[in-house]
């Protein structure tokens with residue numbers, strides 16, 4: 001079904017991409033996809049400005065741009081501490097990535113999260129018109145749908161989770177797990193990247209809360225509400241990324257990297273500096289390769305790009321220190337006069353430079369311990385030279401692995417598997433590299449980010465609205 005002529009789209013997420021002056025090459029695929037949906041349907045993108053105010057007033061900063069409007073609001077310092085740095089980044093993010101050891105359970109965080117979601121609901125509710133379709137993004141905003149319902153919003157409201165959904169026994173450790181999951185029944189459609197995350201959600205709903213699940217598993221009933229659950233894997237803007245990889249900057253970067261590699265094979269990793277990305281295990285797996293294959297070791301090196309993220313959270317400061325120590329130790333122990341095994345870089349680069357780096361790399365090493373999807377794996381594939389592509393090594397615990405079975409799949413906790421996979425990739429004949437890449441690229445092209453947002457919005461628009469049901 002195509003978008004209804006009258007239906008505008010209201011996208012709500014923690015942060016908002018600017019409506020004006022934005023160049024699609026400068027930002028991620030998600031922003032590009034949501035912008036294109038907003039331009040097609042018209043509408044509003046609402047979220048936190050990233051800014052702070054002394055006293056929350058709910059005053060919205062509206063910016064009209066090319067086809068849609070952004071609406072942002074400032075938060076108080078306590079809101080930012082409890083909602084963003086607290087519940088979102090210290091509680092839900094680690095828990096949803098199976099890291100109970102890092103998850104902090106504090107009532108203050110849970111209270112702040114709820115308060116900010118109520119504040120968002122108060123602020124955005126007056127902007128929503130009767131026929132609008134509302135699409136809420138990610139774990140920062142789980143209760144927002146329910147808060148909108150409490151404020152009389154009978155519109156179609158969908159929720160998409162960009163992270164994994166944890167197994168039910170893990171989620172049950174969260175003190176307010178049931179209340180939080182209950183709020184998800186305010187939505188009409190819930191989207192997950194993989195069948196595994198969706199099944200974990202259904203397990204919790206059924207076994208911990210007594211929800212009814214229809215036989216084919218895609219409709220759940222609880223507390224008088226019926227919710228449709230769908231697997232809807234996000235993709236990248238493949239056409240855009242291919243164009244980036246063919247740009248002058250990318251080609252220049254590619255040549256520069258090849259020159260600096262002096263005939264050695266480059267392995268690349270690109271990740272936000274986050275403990276979920278398996279960076280420590282990756283470096284140890286790479287070191288294992290150096291130890292197990294002394295004859296090959298000076299034939300390759302690892303470039304790890306890891307721009308810092310969420311630096312005010314202690315667990316992120318710790319992982320940064322650990323990686324600095326580990327990369328320093330490995331380089332100290334293995335480097336030679338003319339060779340350093342790891343180039344560890346803590347800064348971000350423009351996307352066209354990244355595309356050139358991907359293309360110059362013989363191996364893309366993507367080994368998260370747990371990841372909702374992982375877009376770097378898809379970007380790596382999209383940037384390759386079809387006649388001489390590199391090899392993707394991918395964690396079986398990334399959501400992307402469900403779609404990317406032709407990658408060399410590894411268990412990222414096993415240094416031995418990472419080491420074996422590097423050897424397999426290095427020795428892979430060109431024919432096999434091309435065959436695997438072609439199969440991966442077909443998927444990356446078919447299920448791109450436009451496909452993703454259309455799949456979700458089509459489901460949402462097809463859902464019976466509360467206004468129709470009542």
Ligand code: GDG
Pocket residue numbers: 026028029030162163234270271272305307347348349350351354371372373374375376377379
């Ligand atoms: C969440 C979920 C899910 C990285 N370094 C630079 C840079 N990046 C870009 C990459 C990629 C993006 O950041 C990272 O995307 P991922 O998907 O790998 O990971 P998260 O940030 O954790 O995203 C994830 C995603 O949401 C979407 O649903 O796939 O599972 O965790 O696009 O290229 N970009 C630039 N310079 C860098 O140095 N410009």
